[in-house]
Amino acid sequence: xxxxxLAKELRGMESYCxxxxxxxxxxxxxxxxxxxxxxxxSIVTELRNRHAKGEKNAGINVRKGRITNILEExxxx
Numbered sequence: 001x002x003x004x005x006l007a008k009e010l011r012g013m014e015s016y017c018x019x020x021x022x023x024x025x026x027x028x029x030x031x032x033x034x035x036x037x038x039x040x041x042s043i044v045t046e047l048r049n050r051h052a053k054g055e056k057n058a059g060i061n062v063r064k065g066r067i068t069n070i071l072e073e074x075x076x077x
Contacts, residue, residue: 029060036062043067 003022007015029047033040043060046067050058059070 032060032062036060036065038062038065 003018007018007022010018029044030040033043038060043066047058047060050067055069057069057071058067059073059075061068061070061073061075
């Protein structure tokens with residue numbers, strides 16, 4: 001969401017690059033859910049809904065098979 005907002009503020013090549021990075025990053029949650037054997041559509045939909053509601057620390061918990069607060073789960077990228 002932040003990359004999309006940034007891409008709207010930037011101009012020219014910088015905007016294009018921000019959009020490409022955003023497009024690439026959008027696929028990661030889908031692949032994580034698929035590789036964990038979860039229903040990727042429902043997991044990614046719930047994740048995006050939570051992010052839209054302001055839960056920026058929401059992430060896919062593959063051990064529990066659901067969306068949780070990744071900071072509380074001690075998951076750090």
